[in-house]
Amino acid sequence: MKWLELVTVAGATLASAVTVVVLYSLGVRLTAIAGDAQASPGFKKSLAYVCFGLCGVAVLFGLYLIIPYFSG
Amino acid sequence: MVALVIALALFFDFTNGFHDTANAMATPIATGAIKPKTAVTLAAILNLVGAFLSTEVAKTVSGGIIREGSDGIQITPDIIFAGLMGAILWNMITWLKGLPSSSSHALFGGLIGAAIAGIGFNSINLEGLLQKVILPAIFAPLIAGIVAYVCTRLAYLLTSRHDPETGSKLTQKRGGFRTGQIFTSSLVALAHGTNDAQKTMGIITLVLIAAGTQETGSGPQFWVIAACAFAIAIGTYAGGWRIIRTMGAGLTEVKPAQGFAAETSTASAILASSHLGFALSTTQVASGSVIGSGMGRRGTSVRWSMVGKIALGWLFTLPAAGLVGALTALLVKTGVIGVLIAAVAGTSAVLFMFFYSRKSAVGHHNAIEVEEAGQAVRFAKTKARARARAHAKAKAEADAKAAATRNAPLEAESDTVTTKDVQR
Numbered sequence: 001m002k003w004l005e006l007v008t009v010a011g012a013t014l015a016s017a018v019t020v021v022v023l024y025s026l027g028v029r030l031t032a033i034a035g036d037a038q039a040s041p042g043f044k045k046s047l048a049y050v051c052f053g054l055c056g057v058a059v060l061f062g063l064y065l066i067i068p069y070f071s072g
Numbered sequence: 073m074v075a076l077v078i079a080l081a082l083f084f085d086f087t088n089g090f091h092d093t094a095n096a097m098a099t100p101i102a103t104g105a106i107k108p109k110t111a112v113t114l115a116a117i118l119n120l121v122g123a124f125l126s127t128e129v130a131k132t133v134s135g136g137i138i139r140e141g142s143d144g145i146q147i148t149p150d151i152i153f154a155g156l157m158g159a160i161l162w163n164m165i166t167w168l169k170g171l172p173s174s175s176s177h178a179l180f181g182g183l184i185g186a187a188i189a190g191i192g193f194n195s196i197n198l199e200g201l202l203q204k205v206i207l208p209a210i211f212a213p214l215i216a217g218i219v220a221y222v223c224t225r226l227a228y229l230l231t232s233r234h235d236p237e238t239g240s241k242l243t244q245k246r247g248g249f250r251t252g253q254i255f256t257s258s259l260v261a262l263a264h265g266t267n268d269a270q271k272t273m274g275i276i277t278l279v280l281i282a283a284g285t286q287e288t289g290s291g292p293q294f295w296v297i298a299a300c301a302f303a304i305a306i307g308t309y310a311g312g313w314r315i316i317r318t319m320g321a322g323l324t325e326v327k328p329a330q331g332f333a334a335e336t337s338t339a340s341a342i343l344a345s346s347h348l349g350f351a352l353s354t355t356q357v358a359s360g361s362v363i364g365s366g367m368g369r370r371g372t373s374v375r376w377s378m379v380g381k382i383a384l385g386w387l388f389t390l391p392a393a394g395l396v397g398a399l400t401a402l403l404v405k406t407g408v409i410g411v412l413i414a415a416v417a418g419t420s421a422v423l424f425m426f427f428y429s430r431k432s433a434v435g436h437h438n439a440i441e442v443e444e445a446g447q448a449v450r451f452a453k454t455k456a457r458a459r460a461r462a463h464a465k466a467k468a469e470a471d472a473k474a475a476a477t478r479n480a481p482l483e484a485e486s487d488t489v490t491t492k493d494v495q496r
Contacts, residue, residue, distance in 0.1 A: 006207075006211060008344075009215070009341070009344045009345045009352070010211075010215045010219075012340070012344035013215055013216070013219050013337065013340045013341040013344045013345075014218075014219050014222065016340040016343070016344065017219050017220075017222075017223050017333075017336045017337045017339075017340040017341075018219075018222065018223060018226065020256075020336045020340070021223040021226055021227050021332070021333055021336050022226055022230065024227075024249070024252050024332065024336075025226060025227045025230035025231050025329075026230060027248070028230075028231050028246065028248040028249060029230055029231045029233065031248055032231070032233060032248075033233075055252075056255075059255060059256075059259060062259065062339070062340065062343050063259070063262070065343060
């Protein structure tokens with residue numbers, strides 16, 4: 001039985017999903033903070049965009065993994 | 073026979089497409105992230121792209137479940153024909169019921185049933201069956217559900233903001249998850265295209281090899297890839313609105329943050345499984361994710377009766393498709409007439425289900441919103457029926473009373489009272 005593969009799949013799923021969700025949620029939170037803040041909303045806003053960008057990179061990495069053209 | 077099998081395989085691809093639109097697009101439609109028509113168009117395009125992207129999975133369709141090759145048995149076009157028949161019919165039935173069920177399991181079930189009936193029980197590799205179908209069926213929704221639960225909790229935890237002094241809620245901008253949903257659901261659709269169109273390509277290639285028109289061990293030809301890609305894309309565009317309704321509104325109410333978490337878990341589970349070699353069913357992963365995200369948000373209830381129905385559907389997928397496959401295989405064994413009978417019966421069954429579905433059409437205009445309206449209408453109907461029944465009863469009693477007044481006026485008085493009671 002392929003228990004090891006099952007555990008790997010479960011672990012990889014959890015890790016990747018949590019990464020994407022945490023990054024995106026932070027982005028959403030920072031956008032909300034930037035909307036409220038009186039002082040330097042621009043900085044917070046750019047931080048939010050950094051989070052969204054990192055999230056996008058994570059997704060693109062996932063795409064890179066599924067498309068066999070790239071991986072091999 | 074070969075042409076017939078190819079046509080049937082393409083039709084299976086079509087049903088696969090519209091059966092599985094829901095996996096990717098039910099949650100963004102439910103949260104209003106994408107308009108229904110746009111969503112299915114997007115999914116169709118991404119399925120098309122995905123189908124062209126990879127042909128790696130194509131060869132591993134039946135491998136490991138049915139013993140094939142030199143020491144085993146040869147899969148004939150007859151068996152594949154019978155298997156496809158079982159898969160298509162089961163797909164249509166579950167679609168009619170609005171149940172998200174795995175198209176690949178239906179295919180496996182059909183092929184297994186056909187192989188047992190056509191060749192014998194020893195043609196089935198039980199360990200392969202356990203490993204490829206039964207265990208993933210248990211773990212796919214479990215893994216996806218747990219991951220979606222964790223993600224939903226995280227998403228709400230990270231975006232909840234309270235004023236430290238007053239403790240009142242601040243703006244949270246959770247609507248921002250809607251934008252994210254467009255991307256995550258696209259990812260699911262793409263992953264679906266890379267996975268599911270392959271199965272049909274694999275089958276057609278298998279048939280071509282078995283018929284001797286293609287060399288053994290070669291990959292799918294270009295026209296096969298193109299035909300399969302378009303079949304699944306058209307199917308996706310047609311949209312299985314019944315299943316979208318189940319996934320988007322039947323299991324739990326979906327908010328943008330939940331939808332985002334669910335789609336992310338679905339996408340990562342599919343990607344991880346297809347990349348690391350423990351194949352999980354897209355449909356089962358997606359359903360598990362939706363349930364998990366439903367449990368992850370406080371104040372959301374999961375409709376467990378619907379979950380039970382879906383689970384029951386999964387349980388029946390293999391044997392039901394197998395039964396149809398087996399019956400078709402027995403028919404096909406009798407010769408050309410049997411094939412004709414099977415083809416005609418299958419076509420008429422599909423047509424019947426299609427026209428039956430017309431009676432209560434679910435389209436892009438009413439896939440999700442109709443939920444409440446449908447209940448209201450039904451409610452009104454039962455109410456009206458109850459009123460009509462009371463009315464009829466009252467009338468009958470009034471008639472009886474009219475007959476009775478001629479004989480006994482005293483009795484009539486008491487009757488009037490009861491009639492009033494009924495009317496009240």
